[in-house]
Amino acid sequence: MKIFKKxxxxxxxxxxxxxxxxxxxxxxxGGNDGSDNSGNAAYKTVDQIKESGEVTIGxxxxxxxxxYVDNTGKYQGYDVYFAERIAQDLGVELKxxxxxxxSRVEFLETAKVDIILANFTVTDERxxxxxxxxxxxxxxxxxxxxxxxxxxxAEELNGKTLIVVKGTTAETFFTENYxxxxxxxxxxxxxAYSALQDGRGDAFSTDNTEVLxxxxxxxxxxVGVETLGSTDAIAPAVTKGNETLLKWxxxxxxxxxxxxxxxxxxxxxxxxxxxxxxxYKENLVVEGGKM
Amino acid sequence: xxxxxxxxxxxxxxxxxxxxxxxxxLSVSKGEVVVLIGPSGCGKSTLLRCLNGLEPIQGGTxxxxxxxxxxxxxxxxxxxxxxxxxxxxxxxxxxxxxxxNITLSPIKxxxxxxxxxxxxxxxxxxxxxxxxxxxxxPSELSGGQxxxxxxxxxLIMNPEIMLLDEITAALDPEMVHEVLNVVLDLAKNGTTMxxxxxxxxxxxxxxxxxxxxxxxxxxxxxxxxxFFKNPKTERAQRFLKTFTYTK
Amino acid sequence: xxxxxxxxxxxxxxxxxxxxxxxxxISLISIGFSLILGTLLGAxxxxxxxxxxxxxxxxLEIVRIMPQLVWLFVVFFGVTKxxxxxxxxxxxxxxxxxxxxxxxxGDLVRGAFLSIPRHQFESSLSLGLSKIQMYVFIIFPQAIRxxxxxxxxxxxxxxxxxxxxxxxxxxxxxxVGKQIIDANRFxxxxxxxxxxxxxxxxYFLICFPLSxxxxxxxxxxxxx
Numbered sequence: 001m002k003i004f005k006k007x008x009x010x011x012x013x014x015x016x017x018x019x020x021x022x023x024x025x026x027x028x029x030g031g032n033d034g035s036d037n038s039g040n041a042a043y044k045t046v047d048q049i050k051e052s053g054e055v056t057i058g059x060x061x062x063x064x065x066x067x068y069v070d071n072t073g074k075y076q077g078y079d080v081y082f083a084e085r086i087a088q089d090l091g092v093e094l095k096x097x098x099x100x101x102x103s104r105v106e107f108l109e110t111a112k113v114d115i116i117l118a119n120f121t122v123t124d125e126r127x128x129x130x131x132x133x134x135x136x137x138x139x140x141x142x143x144x145x146x147x148x149x150x151x152x153x154a155e156e157l158n159g160k161t162l163i164v165v166k167g168t169t170a171e172t173f174f175t176e177n178y179x180x181x182x183x184x185x186x187x188x189x190x191x192a193y194s195a196l197q198d199g200r201g202d203a204f205s206t207d208n209t210e211v212l213x214x215x216x217x218x219x220x221x222x223v224g225v226e227t228l229g230s231t232d233a234i235a236p237a238v239t240k241g242n243e244t245l246l247k248w249x250x251x252x253x254x255x256x257x258x259x260x261x262x263x264x265x266x267x268x269x270x271x272x273x274x275x276x277x278x279x280y281k282e283n284l285v286v287e288g289g290k291m
Numbered sequence: 292x293x294x295x296x297x298x299x300x301x302x303x304x305x306x307x308x309x310x311x312x313x314x315x316x317l318s319v320s321k322g323e324v325v326v327l328i329g330p331s332g333c334g335k336s337t338l339l340r341c342l343n344g345l346e347p348i349q350g351g352t353x354x355x356x357x358x359x360x361x362x363x364x365x366x367x368x369x370x371x372x373x374x375x376x377x378x379x380x381x382x383x384x385x386x387x388x389x390x391x392n393i394t395l396s397p398i399k400x401x402x403x404x405x406x407x408x409x410x411x412x413x414x415x416x417x418x419x420x421x422x423x424x425x426x427x428x429p430s431e432l433s434g435g436q437x438x439x440x441x442x443x444x445x446l447i448m449n450p451e452i453m454l455l456d457e458i459t460a461a462l463d464p465e466m467v468h469e470v471l472n473v474v475l476d477l478a479k480n481g482t483t484m485x486x487x488x489x490x491x492x493x494x495x496x497x498x499x500x501x502x503x504x505x506x507x508x509x510x511x512x513x514x515x516x517x518f519f520k521n522p523k524t525e526r527a528q529r530f531l532k533t534f535t536y537t538k
Numbered sequence: 539x540x541x542x543x544x545x546x547x548x549x550x551x552x553x554x555x556x557x558x559x560x561x562x563x564i565s566l567i568s569i570g571f572s573l574i575l576g577t578l579l580g581a582x583x584x585x586x587x588x589x590x591x592x593x594x595x596x597x598l599e600i601v602r603i604m605p606q607l608v609w610l611f612v613v614f615f616g617v618t619k620x621x622x623x624x625x626x627x628x629x630x631x632x633x634x635x636x637x638x639x640x641x642x643x644g645d646l647v648r649g650a651f652l653s654i655p656r657h658q659f660e661s662s663l664s665l666g667l668s669k670i671q672m673y674v675f676i677i678f679p680q681a682i683r684x685x686x687x688x689x690x691x692x693x694x695x696x697x698x699x700x701x702x703x704x705x706x707x708x709x710x711x712x713x714v715g716k717q718i719i720d721a722n723r724f725x726x727x728x729x730x731x732x733x734x735x736x737x738x739x740x741y742f743l744i745c746f747p748l749s750x751x752x753x754x755x756x757x758x759x760x761x762x
Contacts, residue, residue: 042622061709062720069717071548076721098713100705106611107707110618217724273724345660372666382661386679395675396665441661448666 043111043239046090046248054093057083058113061098065213065273066119078269079117082136082236085261086115089252105129108239115236115245122233131240133249134289135233136262141170142208143225144196144215150224151203157181163192163201170205173229196221208283213273226283233291250289257288294321296356296452296483297342303350304337304507311337313507314351319452322481326494326515329504330530335487336379338504339454342485343367343374355451372400375445379457381437383429383444389416390425393444401448408447415443419473435466439473452483459490471497491534495519503527541728545736550718554733557714558740564628564710565697565744568635572696573689575636576643583648594644601641606699609634614706627708631700639696646688650681690752694745711737 049055059079060067067079075083075096087094097113104120107113108130121139122132143162145151151160158180164171166185174181184201186192193214196204204211208226215223236253238245256262262285267276274280297319304312311334319325327335340346342353347362354360355370383392393412397403416422419439429437438458445453455474459467471493478484478497488494494501494515501518503511503526511524522528545551583594604612614630617623625633654677662672704713715733722729 058707061713062716064720064723068721070721071544071550071718073549073553097707098704098709099707103611103615103705103707106615110615110624112615112618112624112707213724217727343664345663367663368666368668371664374664376661376664378657378661380655380657382657384658384662384676384680386683396667399671399675400666400668444665 043242043245044114045242046244049114049245050090050092052092054095055087055090055115056095056097056113057086058097058099058104058107058116058118059083060101060118063119065270066209067117076269078137078265079119081265081269082262083115083117085256086117086249086252090248104237108237111239114242115238115249117236119234120237122235126237129240130237131242131246132233132235132237133246134253135235135286135291136253136289137234137284138231138286138291139207139209139234140231140283141173141205141225141228142211142223143203143205143228144211144221144223145203146196146199147220147222149202150222152224154178154225154228157203160202161200163195163204165189165192165206168206169229169232170207174205177229193218212280212283216273216275226279231291233286253289257290260287262287295319296321296323297485298354298357299338299342299351300354301351302338302341302348302353304334304341304346305349311507312341312348315504315507315509316351317502317509319483319485321451321483324478324482324484324486324497324499325502326486326488326498326500327502327504328488328491328494328530329510333504334507335504336456339376339456339485339487342454343371343376368400372396372448373451375448375450375453377438377441377445377453377455377458379460381429381434381441381461383432383437383440385429388426388428389421389432389440392429392440393447396444397447411447412443415446416440418476419443420469433466434462435469438462438470442470442473442477446477446482452485453477455484455486455488457487457489459488491519491531503530505530541722541726541730542732544718544722544726544729545732547722553714553718554711554736554740557709557711558744560628560708561697561700561710561712562744564631564635564700564703564708565693567632568639569693569696571632571636572639572643572692575640577647579640579644580647580651583644584651598641598645601638606634606638607702607705609638610702610706627703627706630706631703631708635696635700639692642692643689646685646692647681650685651677653684654680686752690749693748697741697744711740 044052059075059077061069061075063077065077067075067077070076080096083096084094097107099107099113099116099118101118104116104118105126108116116130120126120132122135126132143151143154143157151157157178159182161182161184162174163184163186164174166187171183171185174183184195186195189206189210192204192206195201197218203224205228208223211223212226215221236249238249263281266281266285270284274284295318299315299317302312302315303310315338317325327338329335337346341348342360344360344362344364344367352359355373358366358370360367360370383389384395387395390409390412393415394405394408397408397411398405413422413425416425419442421436421439424432424436424440429440432440441458458474459470462470467490471490474484474486475497486494486497498515501513501515502509503518503522503524505526511518511522511527513523518527519531522531545554579594582590585591610630613634614625614627617625617630658676658680659672662676667675700710701712703710709717715737719730719733
């Protein structure tokens with residue numbers, strides 16, 4: 001029994017060590033001001049990626065139509081289409097890694113992926129931790145309402161009831177800018193949509209990409225306001241300090257403007273959901289990194 | 292009464308600073324029944340526990356057939372097979388049937404033949420009047436029945452000596468008899484025993500020799516007839532008085 | 539029945555099954571390690587030495603206080619940041635669930651041992667059993683009897699908690715389900731209920747034999 005006890009004690013001790021190391025590490029990364037690369041694992045430069053013959057890109061696997069897995073098990077979507085082009089132009093194999101919204105920054109910080117292409121909205125806070133390349137898509141707020149009483153201007157909502165999802169940009173935006181709009185708040189998207197369908201509110205507002213897609217597959221509802229509030233950029237991100245890859249991506253995005261690559265990307269992946277309407281397209285697509 | 296089974300020589304046992312056994316010397320001969328009596332906490336149960344090495348001792352020696360009993364020593368596993376011990380608490384193994392309780396040790400420790408051991412076990416059960424309980428679990432038995440099984444479990448090892456530690460103390464009064472009768476029967480058949488008990492009538496009936504202990508030492512010893520009729524020491528007199536109800 | 543066809547489209551059923559295999563693989567390996575390490579840890583936890591007791595206590599409390607999600611982040615990302623060692627998602631998951639499972643298991647084992655009365659040990663020794671024989675024939679069987687329901691409970695908790703591993707890029711059955719629902723969200727908005735029903739059925743398929751095995755074991759060791 002003595003030897004058993006020793007082994008078990010060793011495991012207990014080493015588990016403790018890992019725990020303390022982990023806690024310690026979290027503090028470190030929390031205090032990282034982003035000006036150096038000390039907290040980040042070794043990223044791969046463009047040359048190293050080419051040498052290894054493989055580029056690893058983190059994408060969503062359940063955000064149709066931007067990044068998802070189709071019924072045959074193949075990755076599809078606007079982000080994936082771009083990822084395939086990146087691999088092709090680097091001349092390497094593409095390895096896609098499924099990521100979640102909450103772990104995108106960490107995947108880059110630990111260099112477990114080379115690039116994140118997962119509907120990643122550029123924010124100041126994130127820019128402290130990762131390096132964003134030029135945008136390839138943009139997103140603003142949209143307002144969807146029943147055909148019987150289409151809301152075409154945000155001002156029309158004054159005195160009316162607007163459905164929002166808690167914690168979204170829409171909630172903050174209307175609270176700050178349209179205090180006369182009555183907000184009806186829900187925790188989940190599907191609750192909010194049910195409320196709209198049941199007529200519990202006059203309209204529903206969230207990211208325009210989301211409401212546009214939903215209105216397409218729900219006849220009787222129209223997105224009357226397609227862009228509202230400030231427009232956010234969606235861009236690829238690389239590990240902080242990976243300058244060669246960042247520069248390569250910026251050059252790539254600029255060069256792809258010549259062939260209107262992202263318009264083609266839209267036609268291939270988003271048109272089925274958002275339609276071919278040029279106005280829709282211009283609301284979403286960013287070409288050459290120019291918003 | 293010539294061959295010594297157990298020899299205790301100057302035994303000392305401390306719990307912390309407290310000397311529970313303070314120099315005891317005593318021998319038990321083959322076929323002899325020695326009954327230890329004395330007030331609670333006088334060290335008689337501890338003495339039994341020292342005899343099969345359950346407690347470490349601080350001085351003196353205990354030998355079984357001349358071989359020293361040493362707490363924590365490997366030889367104990369062999370020596371303990373020759374010392375049967377029954378405790379006050381019901382200590383049957385609750386997850387095993389009565390038969391398995393009895394046969395586990397002879398089969399696993401003594402490597403005896405299973406069929407032989409089981410036959411022997413049934414014979415012992417019959418002797419204590421429990422032949423119909425072989426396949427019962429301990430939880431289905433009364434306290435008295437459990438203690439009789441515990442006695443069988445020790446006997447089947449063919450021990451040189453049986454140590455019985457207040458085996459009726461936790462029993463309801465109506466069950467005390469059935470257990471003590473079994474012990475009396477063992478005594479008649481020449482089983483060497485050391486018994487700690489508070490049943491004075493039983494002690495008188497079963498013992499070849501009474502040892503009266505108090506404060507960790509032997510205060511008085513003698514034949515039961517003499518001891519109970521005419522205790523020589525004042526302490527033994529006082530002790531025996533507590534068992535007589537007087538108005 | 540609208541939406542049920544989604545389950546049979548493309549490779550979906552096969553994908554769900556391979557997701558289930560990932561779930562089973564991670565949880566079974568973790569449970570296996572947890573049982574072994576937890577039993578040893580439990581033996582250590584019964585120690586009377588205050589320092590060892592305190593260390594075990596601190597370990598257990600730290601593991602319990604930190605959510606498994608945080609543990610996954612600490613091991614999958616934290617270890618890489620700290621040491622540069624790049625652990626895979628499944629490896630990290632197994633490490634995390636073993637750290638957690640062993641701690642919980644250790645506490646269960648400790649409780650089971652302490653619930654066995656001292657005279658069970660003493661009468662075993664008095665019968666001449668060696669320490670190993672005592673544990674194998676007397677102590678473990680009694681401890682296991684009290685332990686089995688708790689271990690099964692812990693195992694099912696571990697199986698369900700493996701759903702968290704999608705956060706570190708491991709695609710287990712629940713994640714596959716979400717992918718299928720999402721891929722078909724425009725054409726088959728009602729597919730979700732069928733996909734979740736299928737996953738529920740699959741979880742049941744793993745957990746049911748587990749509880750059956752538990753019952754059989756309880757009978758074998760319990761008797762009563």
